Amino acid sequence: MAATPATQPLQVLGIAGSLRRASYNRQLLESARRLAPPALVITPFDIAEVPLYNADHDTDAARPEAVRRLKQAIAASDAVLFAAPEYNHGVPGVLQNAIDWASRPAFASPLAGKPVGMMGASGGISGTMRGQQALKLVLMSTLALMFPHAGIAITLAKDKFDAGGTLAHEPTRELLAVYLADFERWVRRQAALPR
Amino acid sequence: MAATPATQPLQVLGIAGSLRRASYNRQLLESARRLAPPALVITPFDIAEVPLYNADHDTDAARPEAVRRLKQAIAASDAVLFAAPEYNHGVPGVLQNAIDWASRPAFASPLAGKPVGMMGASGGISGTMRGQQALKLVLMSTLALMFPHAGIAITLAKDKFDAGGTLAHEPTRELLAVYLADFERWVRRQAALPR
Numbered sequence: 001m002a003a004t005p006a007t008q009p010l011q012v013l014g015i016a017g018s019l020r021r022a023s024y025n026r027q028l029l030e031s032a033r034r035l036a037p038p039a040l041v042i043t044p045f046d047i048a049e050v051p052l053y054n055a056d057h058d059t060d061a062a063r064p065e066a067v068r069r070l071k072q073a074i075a076a077s078d079a080v081l082f083a084a085p086e087y088n089h090g091v092p093g094v095l096q097n098a099i100d101w102a103s104r105p106a107f108a109s110p111l112a113g114k115p116v117g118m119m120g121a122s123g124g125i126s127g128t129m130r131g132q133q134a135l136k137l138v139l140m141s142t143l144a145l146m147f148p149h150a151g152i153a154i155t156l157a158k159d160k161f162d163a164g165g166t167l168a169h170e171p172t173r174e175l176l177a178v179y180l181a182d183f184e185r186w187v188r189r190q191a192a193l194p195r
Numbered sequence: 196m197a198a199t200p201a202t203q204p205l206q207v208l209g210i211a212g213s214l215r216r217a218s219y220n221r222q223l224l225e226s227a228r229r230l231a232p233p234a235l236v237i238t239p240f241d242i243a244e245v246p247l248y249n250a251d252h253d254t255d256a257a258r259p260e261a262v263r264r265l266k267q268a269i270a271a272s273d274a275v276l277f278a279a280p281e282y283n284h285g286v287p288g289v290l291q292n293a294i295d296w297a298s299r300p301a302f303a304s305p306l307a308g309k310p311v312g313m314m315g316a317s318g319g320i321s322g323t324m325r326g327q328q329a330l331k332l333v334l335m336s337t338l339a340l341m342f343p344h345a346g347i348a349i350t351l352a353k354d355k356f357d358a359g360g361t362l363a364h365e366p367t368r369e370l371l372a373v374y375l376a377d378f379e380r381w382v383r384r385q386a387a388l389p390r
Contacts, residue, residue: 089336097288141284
């Protein structure tokens, strides 16, 4: 029996907004991958190879290979899930830079109409909340569809992740599992809407 | 006769937030350099060589050479003047990335207490106004001193710059000259304040 549309796995591209090897946000993305419902498949994409944006190189002839891969991966996904730190109350430059590439051409890029969600973890008390506010405005400018949700903002990350990099704090794990289940339902609704 | 403090030239580091060779914001920075009062010396710093931020490399042993030069140049300047486009309603990733490096260590970086101003030019009608709002929040988080001013937001840049890349639109040149004179006075006042 063929799978019904409602049970076909959703393919979610996961993008961490930090290049640090032991980044809490990389760990958060990996924990989300493991906590996700069975039909929400999160595949990480590493933005470390995406070079600094330069409009002179943003042509079919000159576009860097990592940018091509990023844009293809977004286009091929049902949704994108970001896990990002907050840098200087804003979007980390490395993440904004990847979005700058992915967002071209304006209003007709792979991000236009793409369901997107976001999470963040910080060592302090901000939980990346200011950075997420900024990231929402950036993503909405691309015409991405922003998941409306109270969100995942993890404070005091050192107390929430174990030494192996797994989100171990049980109440936060439960919140994240609910977020991911809600995200799946919402993404499926977006897919069913006429464009 | 030695120069009095009020007539000693102020050294202003100019940072363009676009890497495009014919960027309007590079052109704006160069036009500002030429329109500045005699005692406001603007020296451009090119952020093209500043690599993607990675906290693992943000150590005295591993910090990239371009980052060292950027931080030294900010520290040695009396003020910093940004000329930046707006990307996706926000701060261009390449500029945020440079600030991410320069802003460490938090609250004790070369940006803390540094007088900063900003300008922007765009091809459309935004004049980079949304990007400047975002950039203000980012810079204020570093404890930089933000020049309070109505600002320079140049719309429809194609009509304001000539083919040689000079800001040619006379009313805008006058606005910019006033901005730069006001900036000089304000920076001198900041320098006279106790820290």
